[in-house]
């Protein structure tokens with residue numbers, strides 16, 4: 511029988527790319543999403559690319575009954591849990607919404623899973639749980655801390671899941687700490703579609719290139735990095751999606767709780783990212799250097815070896831492919847999924 515995976519947040523950026531690969535790998539996919547930060551068009555395009563159907567529920571994690579209805583109507587074997595709010599700045603303005611949707615929402619989901627004897631879950635955590643790391647590369651044994659409500663929701667949910675796994679050995683939980691996801695599916699049909707002004711670097715760069723924004727503001731060139739701008743570990747969203755497919759198939763051999771960093775192990779500066787984008791798109795990206803953004807750190811990249819070994823997976827798309835695919839998506843869809 512085909513395994514059915516519930517993907518919460520499956521119409522969002524990482525969720526839609528993961529849904530695509532799950533369908534290609536032969537899984538049945540049920541998506542739960544309240545569409546607060548995404549459009550159903552992403553899943554229509556996933557269906558177009560794969561020639562397969564996605565079962566979609568417009569449902570909210572704050573509503574336990576809606577989650578239970580999905581479990582009642584489907585034989586869910588594993589859950590990939592992407593749904594939640596993710597804007598660091600906004601989380602400081604509306605912390606209760608972040609705690610309610612990210613933490614209470616996750617608890618509601620876990621309670622329903624327990625009721626239906628579904629004990630396999632992959633959770634979207636973030637490199638933000640390492641706070642300002644003492645050194646790089648970062649591995650999974652580094653101390654964790656949070657500097658904003660969003661980061662705290664990731665840390666708390668990780669801890670809740672750890673307690674749950676310790677309370678009952680039948681749980682099989684994989685915490686994936688993403689570094690910086692970028693890029694889009696090679697078709698140019700699905701990609702990242704931020705609402706309003708993008709917070710993240712690559713969507714901002716590509717919106718400047720396509721004429722939607724005037725210029726990029728580079729937040730500080732006085733960090734102690736080779737060119738003074740911030741350094742991050744950018745990972746292609748298709749490599750990230752592939753890691754999720756490996757994670758759901760690794761549930762059989764892993765037990766208890768497993769924590770893995772997902773990145774490439776390479777750090778690139780903001781200026782290197784701008785140059786790489788210009789090269790792949792043939793467009794020039796206007797920028798100005800402005801003050802540092804509060805809360806930013808100088809550099810952040812991972813030692814990816816534990817994830818590689820545990821999942822038998824490796825991020826194999828380089829910077830050129832990340833930029834080429836970002837540009838194809840942005841150029842074909844200057845306003846994202848909006849017509």
Ligand code: NAD
Pocket residue numbers: 518519520521522523524525542543544545546547548549569570571572591592593594595596611615634635636637688689690691
């Ligand atoms: P996204 O906003 O594109 O996807 C999240 C989806 O969850 C959206 O489709 C949204 O509509 C849905 N959602 C939000 N609250 C919901 C609720 N209460 N009930 C049901 N659906 C809800 O974000 P993304 O970039 O795809 O991120 C996916 C996950 O990965 C998030 O948990 C995010 O915190 C985490 N993450 C993202 C990044 C990144 O840079 N993109 C980095 C680290 C971790």
Ligand code: UFG
Pocket residue numbers: 596598636637638639688689690709710711712714726727728729730739740741742780803806
């Ligand atoms: N940057 C700019 N200008 C911009 C946007 C970003 O110069 O307009 C710089 C930042 O200062 C940083 C780099 O580009 O040096 C990357 O910034 P992003 O906002 O794209 O990514 P962050 O590393 O700050 O944050 C990301 C996710 C967070 C997550 C964090 C740690 O967006 O959700 O990684 O995992 F918490």
